[in-house]
Amino acid sequence: MQSVVLLALELLMVSTFVDSYTGKVLLVSMDGFRWDYVNKISGLTNFSKMAASGVTVDYANSTFATKTFPCHYSIITGLFEESHGIVGNTMYDPEHNATFGKNSIESFWFDGGEPLWVTTIKQNKKAGVFFWPGSEAEIRGHRPTLYMKYNESIPFEHRINTALGWFTEQNMSFVAMYFNEPDTMSHKYGPDSQQVADKVREMDGVLGKILDTMDAKNLSDSVNVIVVSDHGMTDSNLTTQMIDMWEVVNSSLVERVVDSGVVTAIIPAPGREQELVETLRNQSHVTVYRKDEIPDRFHYKNHPRIMPVIVLADEGWQFSANVTTLRRTNMTADHGYSNELTSMRAIFFARGPDFKKGVKGTSIRLVDIYPLVCKLLNIQPAPNNGSLDNTAMFLEDPVVTGRASLHLGNSLVALLIVTAMISLIS
Numbered sequence: 001m002q003s004v005v006l007l008a009l010e011l012l013m014v015s016t017f018v019d020s021y022t023g024k025v026l027l028v029s030m031d032g033f034r035w036d037y038v039n040k041i042s043g044l045t046n047f048s049k050m051a052a053s054g055v056t057v058d059y060a061n062s063t064f065a066t067k068t069f070p071c072h073y074s075i076i077t078g079l080f081e082e083s084h085g086i087v088g089n090t091m092y093d094p095e096h097n098a099t100f101g102k103n104s105i106e107s108f109w110f111d112g113g114e115p116l117w118v119t120t121i122k123q124n125k126k127a128g129v130f131f132w133p134g135s136e137a138e139i140r141g142h143r144p145t146l147y148m149k150y151n152e153s154i155p156f157e158h159r160i161n162t163a164l165g166w167f168t169e170q171n172m173s174f175v176a177m178y179f180n181e182p183d184t185m186s187h188k189y190g191p192d193s194q195q196v197a198d199k200v201r202e203m204d205g206v207l208g209k210i211l212d213t214m215d216a217k218n219l220s221d222s223v224n225v226i227v228v229s230d231h232g233m234t235d236s237n238l239t240t241q242m243i244d245m246w247e248v249v250n251s252s253l254v255e256r257v258v259d260s261g262v263v264t265a266i267i268p269a270p271g272r273e274q275e276l277v278e279t280l281r282n283q284s285h286v287t288v289y290r291k292d293e294i295p296d297r298f299h300y301k302n303h304p305r306i307m308p309v310i311v312l313a314d315e316g317w318q319f320s321a322n323v324t325t326l327r328r329t330n331m332t333a334d335h336g337y338s339n340e341l342t343s344m345r346a347i348f349f350a351r352g353p354d355f356k357k358g359v360k361g362t363s364i365r366l367v368d369i370y371p372l373v374c375k376l377l378n379i380q381p382a383p384n385n386g387s388l389d390n391t392a393m394f395l396e397d398p399v400v401t402g403r404a405s406l407h408l409g410n411s412l413v414a415l416l417i418v419t420a421m422i423s424l425i426s
Contacts, residue, residue, distance in 0.1 A: 021354040021376045021398050023125075024167065024223040027116070027176045027369075028210065029075070029132070030203050031068060032183025032335065033229035034191055035059035035345035041197045046208035047349060050227070054351020055394040057361040062231045062346050064298040064339040065263045068183070069102065071230035071346075071366060072133040076176070077113030078370025078384030080299035084113030086134070087305045090259040092267075094304050099258075105137040112303075114382035116174055116373055117144040123379045125173035130163040132176045146170065152180055156206050164213050167223055173377055179206065186233040190332040191343075224352030224376050228369060234343040236316045236334040238327050241285075243313075245321045248283050249276065258307055260321040262336030265307035273308060280309070285317045298339070299385070315341055354396055364390045 035058070038047045050056070063074040063081050065088060073079075073086040081087050086109065091100045093109070100109055115134060117127035121142050128146040129135040135147045146166060148154075159177060166172040182199040189195040207227060214220045245260060253276040258265040268276045273290070280288040289310045294301040300310075313319045315337050320326045337344055348364055351357075354376055367386040374381035375388060375395070 020378050021395075022222050022224065022352070023173055023376070023378050024219075025174050025373050025376050026164070026167075026210075026214075026223055026225040027075075027174070027373060028207075028225065028227045029072060029176075029178045030182065030206075030227065030229050030347075031178070031180050032186050032231060032233050033200070033203065033347050034186075034232035034343065035229075035347050036342075037182070037191075037196075037200045038347065041200050043201055044204040046204045046211065050207065050211070050349045050351050051358075051360065053357055054349065054355045055357075055359045055361070056347075056349045057363050059342075059345035059363050060228065060348040061363055061365045062339045062344050063366055064300050065336050066231035066339050066344040067263075067336045068230055069133045072178070073110070073113060073115075075228060075230065075366050075369050076115040076117075076132060076134070078367045078381065078386035079113045080367060080385050082299050082301055082303045082306065083385060084110075085303055085305055086110070086113075087300065087303060088259050088263065088265065091265070091305045092256070092258040092307070107138050107140075110134045110137045110139045113139075115139060116370060117147075117176065118142045119374060119379060119382055120174045120377060121145065125377065125379065126171060127174040127176075128163065128166040128170065128172045129176045130159050131178035133178075135176070145172065157209060160206070160209050160213055164210070164217055164219065167219055168217050174373070179203065183233070186333050187329075187331040190235050191233045192235070193332075221353055224350065224354050226348070226350040226369065226373070228348050228366070229346040230366070231335045231339075231346055232342075232344045233333050233335050234315055234337065234341070235332060236318060238318065238329075238331065241317045242323060242327070243283065243285065243317065243319045244323045245319055249279055253279065257321040260311075261318050261326060262313050262334055264311035264313075264319050264321070266309040266311065267307055268309055276309060280311060283319075285314045286319050287312045287314075312338065315343065350394065354398070355394055356396055359394055361393060 038044055062071050067089050069089050070081045070086045073084050077084050096108060117129055118139050120127040126145040129144040130148050131150050135144055136149060163175050163177045166175050181203055182196055185199040186196050253269055253272045254266060255269045256267040277288055291306055291308050311319050368390045370384050371381050371386040371388050372391045
């Protein structure tokens with residue numbers, strides 16, 4: 001009987017120990033950093049350094065639509081766009097009769113998903129955000145511990161010093177940081193331009209600054225850093241690859257155009273949907289979907305903010321309801337296209353105390369990043385569409401630490417066994 005009691009006591013002790021990582025993560029986004037820039041542009045020393053001392057993939061699969069706000073919200077929530085509800089940079093909410101723009105911060109837009117900073121704070125840890133779509137909104141009753149109002153003019157070096165300082169000065173567990181390049185330069189000059197090559201080299205320097213600052217602040221042995229992008233980029237000629245919607249469609253068929261360009265979202269006039277769809281399907285260089293016909297692989301169907309008719313332009317093409325305004329942008333490249341296109345693929349690099357060294361995989365999905373970060377933070381994720389199976393190969397075996405609260409159920413079972421055995425002996 002004594003041996004049984006000792007066994008139960010051993011179970012009680014073991015059950016209070018759990019696998020644990022360092023619990024510190026820096027997540028960095030470089031907007032529009034196409035997956036193949038790291039191979040086609042010469043002189044990138046810091047990305048290769050990070051790959052050699054950490055992990056990477058050939059490419060990361062973006063979510064559809066491949067636009068900045070939707071993809072960033074997928075990264076930070078682990079949800080497809082139809083699940084979290086940020087379905088465009090511009091969108092319409094029928095329930096609230098409201099239109100979303102890049103400055104919208106009302107909670108109802110974002111409450112469909114739980115961002116990493118909310119998940120972190122809900123589990124009694126601190127989270128800071130130096131720019132990220134949605135970070136200025138109160139989401140599910142929470143805001144980041146510290147966050148910055150978006151201001152593109154703030155120098156990159158200041159962003160780095162401030163964000164990394166939050167780990168040492170504020171004891172943050174999770175910090176997210178966003179850079180708008182090389183997306184801005186890519187729109188202006190195109191992905192194959194010299195200007196973009198120069199900007200990508202600059203962003204390689206930004207990465208170097210991040211890594212050097214982590215070393216200087218003695219963070220490299222405790223903070224895991226993940227560098228991602230949201231989507232890629234492809235050339236788009238606004239003269240030869242432009243379709244004026246109103247040259248194709250009679251305005252009487254349309255009640256409202258919510259957004260147009262690469263992905264055009266249309267509310268048909270009452271009773272005119274069939275006629276509208278038939279008219280649109282006579283146009284080349286686009287694919288027309290009724291909402292219920294959108295392919296399941298896009299995960300872009302089951303949300304009220306996805307409009308009844310969606311027109312998806314072929315790669316490089318634009319289907320615009322306002323050609324004059326679009327041409328005034330003078331852009332030469334765009335994104336938002338099918339996430340199955342290689343040009344829309346993103347990047348993923350990671351290194352730190354909990355990552356293996358020199359490991360390269362083929363691909364992950366943007367939605368896989370959320371559960372990965374939760375694992376590294378030792379917190380429970382909210383429901384999400386990601387999978388740890390897709391990133392498990394990158395992680396070192398966790399350290400075993402004593403934290404009874406996470407396995408309280410097992411501890412109570414062992415304690416009950418001990419109590420029962422003692423009562424039997426007595």
